[in-house]
Amino acid sequence: MAQLVGEEKAKLAQKVDFRTGNEMAARAAKQINFHLMGYYPITPSTEVAEFLDEMRAEGEHEIRMIPADGEHGAAGICYGATSGGGRVFNCTASQGFLYSLEQLPVQAGSRFPMLLQLVNRSVSGPLDIRCDHSDLYFALTTGWIILLAREPQAVYDMNIVAVRIGEHPKVRLPVIVAYDGFFTSHQKRRVQYFENDEAVTDFVGRPPEFPHTLDPRQPVTVGAYMNDPDLINNKYQLKLAMDAAREVIPQILEEYGRISGRSYSFLDLYKMDDAEAAVLLINSAAETAKDVADRLREQGQRVGVVSLNVLRPFPAEELRQALRGVKALTIGERADAYGAQGGPLSHEVKAAIQEDPKNRTLCLTRVYGLGGKDFYAEDAEEFFNLALKAAETGQVDTRFDYHGVTPGDPDKPPMQVLPPLTKEEVSPGLVQVSRNEETGELKVKPIARWQLPVQAKRIAAGHGACPGCGILPALNLFFRGIEGDVVIVNQTGCAEIVTSGYPFSNHRVTYIHNLFQNGAATLAGLVEMFQERQRRGDLPADEDVTFVMISGDGGMDIGIGAALGAAIRNHKMIILEYDNQGYMNTGSQLSYSTPLGHMTTTSHVGPAQAGKAFHHRDTPQILASCHIPYVFTGTEAFPDDLVKKAAKAQWYAKNEGLVYGKVLIACPLNWRSEDRLGAKILETAVNCRFFPLYEVEQGITKLTYDPDRTRHHVDVPDWLGLMGKTRHLLQPQYAPQLEALEAEIERRWQRLKAMHDHPQL
């Protein structure tokens, strides 16, 4: 018996470590050993998938990881997978969470448990990558259980209990674990976790046997449409599940406390026993307030801090008890429910205590810390002082307000720095395109390279891109082929981030950012408005604008639907994709443009994994099959070719319809290549036939450069050897990946050559 206790103790041994919240989420997921993870990169949650991919490459777990085409797709992958009965994991934040939102009630309404990390980040617009709770508040009505984690340790613990809570037979609901972006996700703290995965797998047990979709002998129909009078009963079942969760959660938390030594309950109450004034905050800011409470207690003030470990089901009864003796409470909200005079937290707390006839707590609400604005001790102190004053006077002056806003000087509006570009500056008359009326072919008058700088740059200097970034030369060179006025839409990506960090903008022409997947649709709307306003005479008839949508290759993953829609509708606009083969803005995750075998932070190379597992998408061919007037590829390494194609692109976008162009660009940081070698790597990519330079004009494919003819052809390894992300492919153990990549490059090249030789293809 004594030995058994010893064994049990050894199994439950915990390791002290120094880890971030995201690392702890990944650690928990690895130990739970989910069947599958569907995910899509978004700051600040992406690291969870990166850490898991790295561990997978090392052979530390076998979670099947599916890089989705967007968060909506990721949520769909997870939904489908959960219907099959296994354990499923996802992580997201902010806009990604909102993009997957419609799937969340489906998940809950279908009663398929899963686990989602929501790493709290502000919701656009304007785009802000840092923490607030505007994403979390969208989760409140989805039917998911929501657990909160104020620090990295809690991230780990909540993930483990979440599996048990969601899968409990009386509950069967999906669970969100929410923690603050950067403050918790990226801060290293002293933590503990179980050394043996077995401690976790024993605690979570085997997934329960619910009816699932992978038993052909017991077929089920999932998602039958259900109108009245049935739906209300389905929803009542969900309500009952939440009620059951209220009972189940304390039991599971207690059980977890026994094995971990860390106990949690619905509420985290700090010095609340005799508190007369209190502050209520969720997640990381609550910790800051505790330090301040200590200080105020030393001064004799009876103050305390209330925080929530569980947001759904809402701990109303626990709050009633905790607040019974509290005279005044400041509720801090890291997001607003505009127009409601307080966020949902305030209203739910007030509703809870209103049901207690004995309660007399005065409540104030302050919106604070939006978009990651730091919450300092002084801020917490002010919250306490507000509550103390109300407690003392029995009155509240201002029930609802923002804390930490700046008025600014109305006499100092933003001032012009550079004058707007003149028509002459952007139209020096160098670009001349004519059409042969007989053949229909376009002819572009060559522009000498020494003439190119005559045209003013539409993007001003002073951007925040990395040294050696390939985006800026590509954009500049492309715009060299375009004269006249331009309006740009940029969907989220490096090009957007580095040229438009508020209050700065590098764009000397009109520029709009819209979210990652929606640039093509946004520009389509703008083009149509331009034409309609011209037709109605609102705008001068001779106004001539070229409309360009700029996207990275990642944007063409998540935004392919909007791009195809715009292409099929054939709006008079250009879609320009800069392709650096990954999600570089979020830290180099694989995109569908990442070639086979390439190393990224979600396609690690290790004993159990050999870089990216599938081939790169052929976007020009996808767009060409929409039968738009002009498709092209280009690169900075062949400048004359690219300028000429830009001139054609403008002509077609003005006269015929939609143009799509893909420009391969270098990303020295994430390609792990020398800053200065960008052009050489691109040239080699073309000469090894990986990136053929061609155009599809009016449906006819033409190679505009053939390395075989110029005798510049090199082998694929000559290209791969120039980048740290691919150098492993030259080692013998990766020969299968190299051969497969070479074969695919050759197959696509030969196909293109055949198309070049046969105008009908």
Next chain:
Amino acid sequence: MVAALPKNLDEDGFYGIRLESIGGLGAHLAGQILAEAGVLRLGLNGSHFSSYGSEKKGTPVKSFIRFCRPDQTVRTNSPVERPHVVAVFHEALIGREKVAVGLRPDGIIIVNSVASPGEMKERLGLPGGTVGVVDALGIAVAENSRPNMAMLGAVTRAADFIDPEAVKASIRETFGRHYPQMLEGNMQAFQRGYDELRLETFPVKGEWADAVARPQPAYGYLNAPWGGMVTNPGNSATKDLSASRQGFLPALDLEKCVHCGLCDIVCPDYCFVWETYTKDDGKVAARLVGIDYRYCKGCLKCVEACPTDALVEMRETEGYAEAHSVALFPNPEQDK
């Protein structure tokens, strides 16, 4: 055994360290290794994080480390504002970022520089206090490492309650597994940074600036255009990105320039300055007149592209860029 923290902890019981750097120099990693050593090997409690925005390589970044007694809970999430040690990984930040702001009068500031502590004190505009310098870049080049390891050595010496052996053990663990080929150079660089740090304490003459600097918004709700609109686009021209360079820049010899335009094609930073003229044959053309080094990040793509020797790589020396810069926008209205 628990390391003995110094007596001059701040009012919250912390010893604070702030690393001032630019993205790509490895300050985040250095901070992580130091904090790990303190927490996992020396029995302290602590925390570590860096300033995150959408910063790219070459843009200013700060890394924060806190240490406290093992039984104290770390709760604060805000930046270290009154550091005991500030380490400036990148000398070019001085004058462009407030690197020394909030430094305690009994604190230590260390700069990656070949200057003397006395010269550095003047450049930092400090009324006195303890100033350290270490040639971390030189050490990095010699040891085939990165400046962050030499700086880590220097910081470890400044924070003298940290056992350097513990930091070395953390370095070994960080690099040993995946990058064993980098381990020896990094260990050497660490040791040399530790040994070669030159510290000097100057008597404080005049007032010690006590203020801290918190990020301030550009505009407030009364003067920011609605909807987040930027109504003065192109205002990025007022920026000076010289601090993004890591010691090298392209030097231009116009005598050798054939005005082919290739540098302008490959330049990511749009820093080449051209003038337009009409050739004898009546064609409009452009000729290069110089480089605006305020925008140049030193990638040297132009040096690769230049078909003559008009553009060559040069180790940047103090004042060269300012002396040789040609203004791209001669009269941008200052956006104040």
